[in-house]
Structure formats: structure tokens, C-alpha cells
Amino acid sequence: MTNKELADLIFPHVTKTIEDYEKMYPERNLPEGAVVSRFAPSPTGFVHMGSLRSAFIAKKVPQDTGGVFYLRIEDTDGARTVENGIQGIIDDLKNFEITIDEGVVSETEQKGAYGPYIQSQRKEIYETFAKYLIEQGLAYPCFCSPEEIEEIRTMQELNKERIGYYGSYAKCRFLTNEERAERIRRGDPYIIRLKSPGNFQNKVVLQDLVRGKIEFPENDLDIVIIKSDGLPLYHFAHLVDDHLMRTTHIIRGDEWISSTPVHLQLFQVFGFEPPKYAHLGTVMKVDENGTRRKLSKRKDPEAAVSYYHQQGIPVEAVKLYLMTIANTNFESWWDQNPTLGIDDFKFDFKKMSVSGSLFDLEKLLNISKSYISRMKATEVYDSLLLWAKEFDQEFASILEKYKDYSIAIFNIEREQKKPRKDYASFSSIKDCVWYMYDEYFTGDLEYQFGKIQDREEIRKILKLYLEKYYQESDDKDTWFQKVKQLSEELGYCSDMKEYKANPDQYPGSVADISTVIRVAVTTSAMTPDLYEILRLLGRERIEKRIELLETK
Ligand code: GLU
Numbered sequence: 001m002t003n004k005e006l007a008d009l010i011f012p013h014v015t016k017t018i019e020d021y022e023k024m025y026p027e028r029n030l031p032e033g034a035v036v037s038r039f040a041p042s043p044t045g046f047v048h049m050g051s052l053r054s055a056f057i058a059k060k061v062p063q064d065t066g067g068v069f070y071l072r073i074e075d076t077d078g079a080r081t082v083e084n085g086i087q088g089i090i091d092d093l094k095n096f097e098i099t100i101d102e103g104v105v106s107e108t109e110q111k112g113a114y115g116p117y118i119q120s121q122r123k124e125i126y127e128t129f130a131k132y133l134i135e136q137g138l139a140y141p142c143f144c145s146p147e148e149i150e151e152i153r154t155m156q157e158l159n160k161e162r163i164g165y166y167g168s169y170a171k172c173r174f175l176t177n178e179e180r181a182e183r184i185r186r187g188d189p190y191i192i193r194l195k196s197p198g199n200f201q202n203k204v205v206l207q208d209l210v211r212g213k214i215e216f217p218e219n220d221l222d223i224v225i226i227k228s229d230g231l232p233l234y235h236f237a238h239l240v241d242d243h244l245m246r247t248t249h250i251i252r253g254d255e256w257i258s259s260t261p262v263h264l265q266l267f268q269v270f271g272f273e274p275p276k277y278a279h280l281g282t283v284m285k286v287d288e289n290g291t292r293r294k295l296s297k298r299k300d301p302e303a304a305v306s307y308y309h310q311q312g313i314p315v316e317a318v319k320l321y322l323m324t325i326a327n328t329n330f331e332s333w334w335d336q337n338p339t340l341g342i343d344d345f346k347f348d349f350k351k352m353s354v355s356g357s358l359f360d361l362e363k364l365l366n367i368s369k370s371y372i373s374r375m376k377a378t379e380v381y382d383s384l385l386l387w388a389k390e391f392d393q394e395f396a397s398i399l400e401k402y403k404d405y406s407i408a409i410f411n412i413e414r415e416q417k418k419p420r421k422d423y424a425s426f427s428s429i430k431d432c433v434w435y436m437y438d439e440y441f442t443g444d445l446e447y448q449f450g451k452i453q454d455r456e457e458i459r460k461i462l463k464l465y466l467e468k469y470y471q472e473s474d475d476k477d478t479w480f481q482k483v484k485q486l487s488e489e490l491g492y493c494s495d496m497k498e499y500k501a502n503p504d505q506y507p508g509s510v511a512d513i514s515t516v517i518r519v520a521v522t523t524s525a526m527t528p529d530l531y532e533i534l535r536l537l538g539r540e541r542i543e544k545r546i547e548l549l550e551t552k
Contacts, residue, residue: 001177007134009181010141010192014127018270021125025114025244034067037249038103038242039093043075043085047092049295049303049359050253050283056322057280058251059098060347067248071103072241073118076231086118092305096315114245119237126232129240129270130192130225138197138269139225141180141190142172166196170222192226194236198265206260209249209278209349219261235259239266247275254279254356278349281356283325295359302361312387312426316341317368323347324367325357338374365424373419377411380423384410387426395430398439408536409436412528420528435522436536441545447523447552450515451508461490461516462546472539476531487513521545 028036039055041047047055062069071093075081082088086107093100102112110117133139142165144152149165156163173195175183184190198204198218206214225236232240242250257279267274285295297303308318323330323342329351337344372380381399388396399406410433413420423429434440452458468489469482484494487510493499499509518530521542527533534542 001181003137003177004135006177006180007131009184010134011127011131014124014131016124016128018128018132021128021244025246028068028246030068031066033065035061035065035249036068036070036245036247037062037251038070038072038245038247039098039100040072040074040238040241040252041089042077042080043073043082043089044080045082045085045088047089047305048297049305052092052096052098052305053283053322053326053357054251054253054280055093055098056096056319057278057326057347058249059100060323060326060342061249061251062101063343064346068101070112070114070117070245071100072245073104074234074237076119076227076234076237078229095309096305096318117245119241120231122237122241123230125244126226126237126240127230130232130236133194133225133269134192138195139192140172140175140195141184142170142193142222142224143175143183143188143190144172162200164221165193166200166220166222173222189228191224191228193222194225194266194269196220196222196265197269198261204261204264206264206277208257209276210280210352211354214257214260216258216261219265221262223262235262235266238263239270239272242275243267243270243272249276249278251278251280254281281353283359284356285359292358302359302364310391310427312384312391312428313364313368313424314371314383314426317371318364320371321364321367324363325353325359327351328353369421369424372423372425373414373421377407377414380410380414380429381407384426384429391427392430398437402437405436405536409433412532412536422528435524435527436533438541441523441548445523445548445552447519447549448525449519450525451512452516458516458520459550461486461513462520462549464489465517466543466546470534470539470542472535479531479534483514483517484510520549 028034030036037058039051039058041051059069061067071090073086073089075085084107086104090104090106102114103117104110116122130139144165148171152165152169152171153163156169170193172180172193196219198220200217200220202218203215204218206216208214223235224233226232238250241247260277260279263277264274283295284292285300287293295303301307305318308315319342320334323345324334327345327347329348330345333345334340375383381403385396385399388399410429422432449458452461465483465486469486471478471482474482487494490513491507492513493502493506493509496509496511499506514530515525518527518533519525521537522533537545
């Protein structure tokens, strides 16, 4: 029985050839140097921070080069598939504004001429490729039961040999086509394996775009290409899809490095040119006890990309952070070009850290602070309102009720050369500004007074301030002069230099007097510009707050 007859027996319904598919999915007509890359997750329902980083880079490179970025869903492994798992991924990508040129748009829609982009819908294509290999004598049906595979393993362990289905252990390699046909006709279950042409003693070289040259032993395992359910295993699907979708760059996590010898071999047996590979270092975290470990979706809430949405950390800030950990030169570039964004920066594989990136939430929050500090007050208002509508309805209605007032609050020390950086996320803004709203300035207030603690003294300072010095219409200089006069009248030092030189001669300074006023109207000794705060609060509120303090 010829290989061709065996192939026809296994795949009688497959009538197309590889050439037919190559014609259907021709080389892409793109400018020189354009990169075609993809994000290829299993439909697990969410995107982990590490995969988001891969997706982000897989999109950035085609964007920089005028290429194509597409989303392919790899659902041939039932164990990694969850219900509505595709939608979750699409939503996460959408939240991070990682848009696609081609691929899966929703559970039911796809776009692009190189689809279908869901692997389970490509069964016949994989079969065509597998049929070709059988015809060439480069693949064969394997009838080994799980028990037999286990036996081989035990034997290999006993003999201290490499584990796997290879060489003389690959029993079904040695069946004749007649024996194969007979067992198939008899209805014996089987899978299809590659007849690996590799020799473990030989070396194969991968020129990885991130890590440079890596040498591996050649693959000699007769890997499974088609499973018993008729669907391909990952390696084989990767070859078929990335060939026909005309992928130029495989950008993925470095957990796939050890599979590359298999992938290179598959391209070789088909005579296809392999794509370029870029294996991205693992995203890690430093544990409480100082050890580095992989960012874990079980232990680290920040590993789930939904966390950023809930916390109200701007998407752009997360992207800036991802770019910072992706390319070591990005941060200084951004410092030098504060008005430019990620789109203006050219990503470079050579500027990636090989050993992996350390995920540092503190740093991300700092970037977020810088980013929010550069937003306009109206933008802060709009984004905060959007966030609050979803996560803090009470605050949302307060923001809506006092729109202009709120924008004015967010404008304190903003839109200037060195804007104030105190909002790390939208969820943290309320903690910074609550005291500006009477709705929150009630009940059990905890006043954090500074040097001047004596209640009588505080009362005296505030009374005199309101009666004699506070004038709503004063400009900033006049206002400050008056706080100085108030200090002098009460025997406090109004000149900080003089006070620093002779601290013992005074009960305190103008700074301590300001603190009393500040704490009385906000409860906190740490606030943005006091003049601005008083101006926004206005006389009526200030008086009420001072009265309220009297009752405490
Ligand atoms: N489906 C693989 C995963 O879930 C994709 C690996 C690749 O990008 O080649 O990670």
C-alpha cells in the first residue's frame, strides 16, 4: 500500500491541496519591512498582564512598520477553553485600546481575508497539511494507548533515558502501511504523529530577535500533530496558521522557547521559510521575601488586566508602563519628549531585557501620577466621572451636581510647568479631595493639627483671622500678607528665615498659623495650595467649618 493510498484512507474527504490554500491566502502585498504579527491566546476569558504585554508589542511592531496585527483564537485545547472565553479577551483588549487589523472581532464576527481566525474552524486546512505529510511518508497514524505510552515512559525512566516518543521507542513508526490500514479499517483509535527527521545529536540554531543566537539539539520526537478528536495540536496549528496567514514575526512569551526546535523542524519538512521569532522575557514580581517569581494571576490582583479598569488607572498610563518595561530606553525618551506619546516612539527588540521584566506596581502608579498630572482638569473630570459611574455612584452624583466646582478643584496646581502629582488613579481622587465637598465634610472628622495643638489658641487664631484678615476678594499676595499680619499680631514669626535662626523666641511661625487655617477647613495638614482651596470654598463654607470645629 502506498503512502498516498494510506493518506486517502485516513482523509478521504480532503480534496484540496496545500497549493490551493496558498493561492487562497497569497503573500501579502505590504511595503518592505512591514511586520505581520499576531496575538494568539486560548479562549480563557481574560488577558493576563504578561500576555497583555505580548499583545501590546505584537501590535506596536506592525504599527511602526506599516504591517498587520491580527487576533487568532487558539481553541484546539478543550482544557483551556471556557464559555464566553473569546468575549473576555476581546473586552480586555478593547479596554486597553489594542485594536486589530484582522481577526476575531466578537464571538460571532471576524474580519480579514486570511481567516477563519478561530482554529476550531480550520479543521480541514490542518487535515490537508497532515495528509500531505502522510503522502510524503513524513507522518503516520499512531495506535498506542495511553497505557502503552506510560509503559514507554516507565521504561525510559528505568533506563535513565530521555522521555518521549522517538527513535526505537516510537513503535508505530515501524508498522507497515498494510498494518496501519488494517487497524484503521478495524476501527482502532489513533492519532497522527510527525515522523521526525531530526537527530538529537545535531544542533539547530534559532536567531531570536530578543535573545540573539540560541542553540538547541534537533527535535527527534515524533510529536502529535492531529489528536484523536481530529483537531491539531498547538505546534502543528502554529505552522499551518502562521504560514497561511503570512505571519512574519512570532512575538510571544519565552515559555515557548523550548518548543521552537519543533516549530523550526515543521517549517523545514514543509519547505517553508520560518517566520522570525521574538521570545519576550517573563513578567516577574519581587515577592515580600525578596525573591523573584512569575507574576501570578492567583496571587497578584495586578496580574489581571481588569484590575486597572477597576482601580481607574488610565489605559494610557498602563501602556506607558508596559512600554517602559518593554524597552529600556523608553523612559528617558519620554522624559525628554513629554509632549509625545507611545505612537511616536519606535520599538526596538534589541532594547528588551532578556532576563525578563520586573513588574513594579509602585512604578506603574508613579507613571500614572505623571500621566494624570498632565491631563487637563476637564479631562480629569470626565474620566473620573466615567469611572465613578461604574464604581462609586454616590461620588458620581456629587461630581455631576458640582461640575464647575469640581473642575476648579482638579485645576489647583495643574496646567503649569510642574503640575502637582497626587492622583495615582481615579479611585484615589476622592481620598485627595473629599473635604472640598460638604456632603463628605460632616460627622466624625479627624483633624490633624500640627505644632499648634491648643484648642484655645486655635480658636483665637481662627476668630481673629475671620474677623479681621480674611477677605474673599483678596489676590494671592494680599492674602498671604494678611496671614503674616495675623501671625505678627499674635506674636508668631512672620519671616521664615528669621524664625529658623531664632526658633526659641517665638511660639511658632506663619507656617504654623497657615496650618491651623488649613486643618480647620480641610482636616488635613497636607493639601494643595491653601489660597486656592480657600478661594474655592468661599466665606460661607469657611465660616461654617470653623463653627463646626468649635463644637468638637
Ligand atoms: N496559544 C498560545 C498561547 O496560549 C500562543 C503561543 C504563540 O503565540 O505562539 O500562549
